[in-house]
Amino acid sequence: MFEKYKKVYKADYEKWYKENEAYRQRVAADQDRLKFHLMPKTGWLNDPNGLCQFNGTYHIYYQYTPFEPTGELKTWGHYTTKDFIHYEDFGPVVFPDEDMDAHGVYSGSAFIEDDTIHYFYTGNLKYFDRDDYDYINSGRGSNTITFTSKDGYEFTKKELLMTTDDYPADMSNHVRDPKIFKKNEKYYMVLGARDVEGVGMILLYESTDLKNWTYKNRITTPQKFGYMWECPDLFEMDGQLYIICCPQGVETQGIDYENVHQVTAMKLDYDFDTDKYEIKDIKLFDRGFDFYAPQTMETEDGRRILIGWMQSWDNPMYPDTQRYSGMMTVPRELSMKGGRICQKPVRELENYRSNVISYDNVCIHEETELKGISGRSIDLEIALKGKEYGKFRIKLAADEKHYSEIIYDKDEKTLTFDRTHSGFKKDTISTRSMYVSDKKDVINLRILVDRFSVEIFVNDGEQVMTSLIYTPVDASGISFASNGNTHLDVTKYDIEVK
Numbered sequence: 001m002f003e004k005y006k007k008v009y010k011a012d013y014e015k016w017y018k019e020n021e022a023y024r025q026r027v028a029a030d031q032d033r034l035k036f037h038l039m040p041k042t043g044w045l046n047d048p049n050g051l052c053q054f055n056g057t058y059h060i061y062y063q064y065t066p067f068e069p070t071g072e073l074k075t076w077g078h079y080t081t082k083d084f085i086h087y088e089d090f091g092p093v094v095f096p097d098e099d100m101d102a103h104g105v106y107s108g109s110a111f112i113e114d115d116t117i118h119y120f121y122t123g124n125l126k127y128f129d130r131d132d133y134d135y136i137n138s139g140r141g142s143n144t145i146t147f148t149s150k151d152g153y154e155f156t157k158k159e160l161l162m163t164t165d166d167y168p169a170d171m172s173n174h175v176r177d178p179k180i181f182k183k184n185e186k187y188y189m190v191l192g193a194r195d196v197e198g199v200g201m202i203l204l205y206e207s208t209d210l211k212n213w214t215y216k217n218r219i220t221t222p223q224k225f226g227y228m229w230e231c232p233d234l235f236e237m238d239g240q241l242y243i244i245c246c247p248q249g250v251e252t253q254g255i256d257y258e259n260v261h262q263v264t265a266m267k268l269d270y271d272f273d274t275d276k277y278e279i280k281d282i283k284l285f286d287r288g289f290d291f292y293a294p295q296t297m298e299t300e301d302g303r304r305i306l307i308g309w310m311q312s313w314d315n316p317m318y319p320d321t322q323r324y325s326g327m328m329t330v331p332r333e334l335s336m337k338g339g340r341i342c343q344k345p346v347r348e349l350e351n352y353r354s355n356v357i358s359y360d361n362v363c364i365h366e367e368t369e370l371k372g373i374s375g376r377s378i379d380l381e382i383a384l385k386g387k388e389y390g391k392f393r394i395k396l397a398a399d400e401k402h403y404s405e406i407i408y409d410k411d412e413k414t415l416t417f418d419r420t421h422s423g424f425k426k427d428t429i430s431t432r433s434m435y436v437s438d439k440k441d442v443i444n445l446r447i448l449v450d451r452f453s454v455e456i457f458v459n460d461g462e463q464v465m466t467s468l469i470y471t472p473v474d475a476s477g478i479s480f481a482s483n484g485n486t487h488l489d490v491t492k493y494d495i496e497v498k
């Protein structure tokens, strides 16, 4: 097995691969694997990296520890897909095998220019030559590194672009996760950063050739908003710049920022000539428990697609019976509606719907099950209609002992996901809530349940909640209840992947 903080080469992986045949088979036989979400074959997966579509194929690289479920070795794994359902797995393809990235091929991105994929990532270094390092302001190196490919499979030699000494002097050692954005024939790189005072921000660099980068500015909020902004993504939609990033250490405010680490979307007005900017409209990007480090890509047909890690750091993890860990969200299409980013499951998912069961306008009051509406790998479309109720409840993944609830409180205009009774080890109240808009007394929900994951898209993706549950897979009951009269339309599809 790998030794922490030692370089790892492709040859090491190939040797370990042979030794891990039994482990691979055990995981492949695991009956609990999610059906339509990306999960590793063995080991640990975190952030999606280097997302791009090249000559029709989507490439999804990701933070990958091939054989340990603890995520300590950082390589880039590689999947490809054409339909976001069937994935080909190429295992780890970028290794921490050089002095510049010896302790981790950390997160990064891909940018296509001149028929070439240009990759950028952070080479992580940890020093052990002194015993007084705090590993925040000293003792670490964060190198910005690039390499390219003409096909997504064969890569050029890694090239060091910037070291810790190239970042502004008041930065801590935590600077990472480069992503590229092009505007008016110039390239911009955003890097997530923490300064020496413990303030989270983005560093903005500029280039005309993707090789030589000049520091341009730091982008942050007027008041401190977390101590470190990880995985920044800068892109334009409908002429408006947006940042999606992961501020760490934001304090809980009411029902906002209840997770340990957050994912937020912000509007950015930026004048690239004067470097004056304003951040506006900071919103939690996903309101569930288990969502982190998302990244977007622009597809050849002009869609902006986002994939997130369906877990997060310092957070209770998926039941790890087979000793592997991590999954990605269903890819999401981003669109603009009324000045906000909406997220919808990628349209390709609809090609894998089967066994449709539908009910129209069922009046619900006491707890009701509807024949055929059940399952643990399903796509549910629900409309809640009417004025004559206060609360509507949907129980999911239910058996006699377990259930998870989605509760719409019409008076408070809140939607709550409650996984307290989902089989979660600790017996704590476990809820996340969000305010939703009830348009003309109708709420639309699209709910993707895939065994241990629940992704809830409200009102055509205006708001989203992504969470894991802990319920045995044969608990597949669904029921509805209301404390008045709610009129319910519901359609259930199984998602079948062959």
Ligand code: FRU
Pocket: 046, 047, 063, 074, 106, 107, 108, 122, 176, 177, 230, 231, 292, 293
């Ligand atoms: C986000 C993150 C990144 C880092 C990577 C390491 O989840 O902490 O900032 O590059 O994970 O795996």
